[in-house]
Amino acid sequence: MLVIISDIHLTDGSSGRTVHQGAFRVFRERLRALAYAASWRAGGKYKPIEECDIVLLGDILDVLRSSQWLKPSPGAAALVRPWDSHESEPLISKIRTITEAILSSNTVFFAMMREMRNTNVITIPPATRDGRPTRSHDTAGSVDRDRVNVRIHYMVGNHDWFYHLPHPAYNEIRRAIVQTLGLANDPFQPFPHDPEEPAAKPILNAFEAHQVLARHGDIFDPINFDGDRCRSTVGDSIVIDLVTRFAAEVRAQLGESLSPECLAGLNEIDNVRPLLLAPVWTGGILQRTCPDAKLRRKVQGVWNDLADQWVKMPFVCEHLCSRHQFKMGQSLKLFLALSKRFMTVDSGRWRCWLAEKIGSARKSYFPHAAQEHWFQQQRARFIVYGHTHHHEIVPLNSATTSEGQLDQIYLNSGTWRPVHELTRYNPGREIFVGYNTMTYLAFFKDGERGGRKFECWTGGLSQSAWKAPGS
Numbered sequence: 001m002l003v004i005i006s007d008i009h010l011t012d013g014s015s016g017r018t019v020h021q022g023a024f025r026v027f028r029e030r031l032r033a034l035a036y037a038a039s040w041r042a043g044g045k046y047k048p049i050e051e052c053d054i055v056l057l058g059d060i061l062d063v064l065r066s067s068q069w070l071k072p073s074p075g076a077a078a079l080v081r082p083w084d085s086h087e088s089e090p091l092i093s094k095i096r097t098i099t100e101a102i103l104s105s106n107t108v109f110f111a112m113m114r115e116m117r118n119t120n121v122i123t124i125p126p127a128t129r130d131g132r133p134t135r136s137h138d139t140a141g142s143v144d145r146d147r148v149n150v151r152i153h154y155m156v157g158n159h160d161w162f163y164h165l166p167h168p169a170y171n172e173i174r175r176a177i178v179q180t181l182g183l184a185n186d187p188f189q190p191f192p193h194d195p196e197e198p199a200a201k202p203i204l205n206a207f208e209a210h211q212v213l214a215r216h217g218d219i220f221d222p223i224n225f226d227g228d229r230c231r232s233t234v235g236d237s238i239v240i241d242l243v244t245r246f247a248a249e250v251r252a253q254l255g256e257s258l259s260p261e262c263l264a265g266l267n268e269i270d271n272v273r274p275l276l277l278a279p280v281w282t283g284g285i286l287q288r289t290c291p292d293a294k295l296r297r298k299v300q301g302v303w304n305d306l307a308d309q310w311v312k313m314p315f316v317c318e319h320l321c322s323r324h325q326f327k328m329g330q331s332l333k334l335f336l337a338l339s340k341r342f343m344t345v346d347s348g349r350w351r352c353w354l355a356e357k358i359g360s361a362r363k364s365y366f367p368h369a370a371q372e373h374w375f376q377q378q379r380a381r382f383i384v385y386g387h388t389h390h391h392e393i394v395p396l397n398s399a400t401t402s403e404g405q406l407d408q409i410y411l412n413s414g415t416w417r418p419v420h421e422l423t424r425y426n427p428g429r430e431i432f433v434g435y436n437t438m439t440y441l442a443f444f445k446d447g448e449r450g451g452r453k454f455e456c457w458t459g460g461l462s463q464s465a466w467k468a469p470g471s
Contacts, residue, residue: 001038001049002210002443003031006057006386007415009159010109012101014067015244015270023416023438024109028116030440030457035148036124036133038444042451045131048124049448051149053206054116057386057413058157058193058216061177064239065159065270066098070248081240082162083232083315092169095162099173103180110180113152117182122148151184153203156193157216157387158224158235163191165230193229210382210443211453213374217385217412220368222328224387226319234319234332241310243270243278249302254295262289271417279339300340307336366394369410381453382409382443389415391439391458407453414439414458436460 005027031052039048064082073080076090084091103110115121123145125133134144154177156164163174175187184202185191192200195207195215207213218225224235247266255263265285272281282303286296310316311333320329369375369383378401391414398407416438439458442449449455 001035001052001445001448002206002212003034003052003054004057004212004214004384004413004441004443005054005416005439006157006216006413007059007389007417008056008109009059009062009065009415009417010102010106011062011065012068012098013105014101015065015247015267023436024112026459027438027440028112028121031116032122032124034442034455035122038442038448039124039127039133040448040450042447044450046127046133047131048127048146049148050146051151052122053203054150054152055203055206055214056152056154056181057214057384058155058218059159059386060154061099061102061163062159063095063098063102063162064236065244066101067244067248068094068098068101069240070245081232081315082236086165086230087167087169092167092173095170096173099176103176114180114182116150117152117184120145120147122150124148151202151206152182153206154181154183154185154191155195155200155203155214155216156191156229158218158221158233159239160191161193161229164193166190208379210445211380212382212384212443213372213380214382214384214413217365217368217387220365220385221387222325223332226325232315234316234325234328237310237313237316239270241313242306246303246306249306250299253302254298257292257295258299259289262286265289304340307340311336363388364390364392364394365412366392366396366410369394370396375408378406378408380408381406382411384411384413384441386413386415388412389417391415391437391456393456409454411441411454411456413441 031054035049035052039046041047069080071079073090073094080088080090080094082091086092125135126144126146128134154163163170163177170190171188174185174191177183178185178187186199189199190197192203193216194200195204195213218229221235223238224233226233247263247269250258250266251263262285266282269278269281272278282299286299290296290299311320319325320332322329365385365388369385372380372383374380375383375396378399383396390412392410392412394410396408396410398405400406414437417436437458437460439456442455444453444455
């Protein structure tokens with residue numbers, strides 16, 4: 001059995017909220033039940049599965065969404081950024097500090113992962129000679145149960161790509177992650193990004209056994225991938241120098257004047273989907289929580305100053321003006337120009353225009369799945385991506401082969417995090433609805449799960465700790 005999850009975005013607690021840790025306990029219980037269900041084979045016989053591979057498909061630890069990037073580092077003349085030399089001690093120290101904070105801020109999740117790997121948490125009843133379970137699956141605490149060998153593998157995405165860096169200085173950071181999560185990864189090898197990298201061999205073996213090809217999917221996003229996963233992107237700077245810094249600067253400059261509801265809303269910007277609707281979200285927050293027009297203009301001024309500084313940053317200029325990213329650069333420049341009026345009193349029509357323009361748009365990656373050589377060579381029944389935070393099941397093709405019918409499907413592994421989405425009905429009203437979501441995918445081989453090949457579950461839970469204005 002193969003299980004895939006992605007985009008949990010566990011942070012150090014200094015930015016927007018992450019998914020409620022109770023969801024991890026739900027996942028553990030679902031995994032135990034899934035192992036039992038997978039032990040029922042095609043033909044109706046019960047044969048306990050012996051192993052389960054869990055692949056964490058990127059953006060599990062979120063190194064970018066941290067206010068630590070806004071603080072000076074000892075021995076550094078300027079603020080450390082992801083595009084600094086990867087061998088520089090200030091950057092290595094920054095990654096180490098943020099990683100340690102993430103590991104200490106999400107103990108429930110990490111303890112659960114270790115328990116699944118190192119203890120008898122995932123167990124199922126043995127089988128009788130006639131292919132039946134010896135006892136009910138519900139008696140989980142009883143003795144004499146078969147332990148499922150769980151292996152947990154980590155692949156990186158665009159928010160945790162630092163663990164892909166080959167420099168030996170990152171081995172100790174990887175070792176801490178391996179120990180804390182109970183990973184099967186070799187800490188002295190870069191965590192893989194592509195499933196066909198040498199370090200991904202155990203993952204590739206699991207994929208081949210289940211006829212699955214999976215990758216994070218950031219390679220299809222020019223803002224967050226620049227052809228080399230050991231290289232920083234404009235997306236890194238957007239998260240750090242625009243999104244995170246904006247909320248921090250507003251709090252520092254105007255925190256005593258704005259309401260707690262307004263500040264909490266601004267801190268949730270990175271959970272808005274799609275992220276280009278952040279100005280609509282911010283304008284709506286101000287409209288509902290900040291009646292003072294003068295104060296709104298000050299908030300807009302903070303954004304405008306940051307936007308002007310950001311577009312002049314040498315790293316950003318280099319990327320926005322590069323030939324192969326020219327179209328993306330022009331789009332971002334247009335977005336920033338428009339955003340400079342989105343938070344003032346008279347900006348409603350501009351926000352409505354952007355809401356109508358992209359509010360209900362969803363960009364699916366399924367066309368890229370059809371270009372994978374595993375798909376074209378019929379090596380894979382399933383192509384899996386993450387990154388978009390939008391769970392999908394898209395049938396791609398069905399063909400008759402020498403081994404029978406081959407149905408090929410694209411799946412997106414969604415996310416485990418709070419999301420705020422613009423309402424589809426009359427999006428010009430600038431109303432968002434927030435909820436927590438969790439998705440996991442499972443794939444089977446050798447007649448497991450009654451001969452079925454895959455199973456997907458996605459769940460949503462309404463938010464109660466903080467309610468988005470207007471929702």
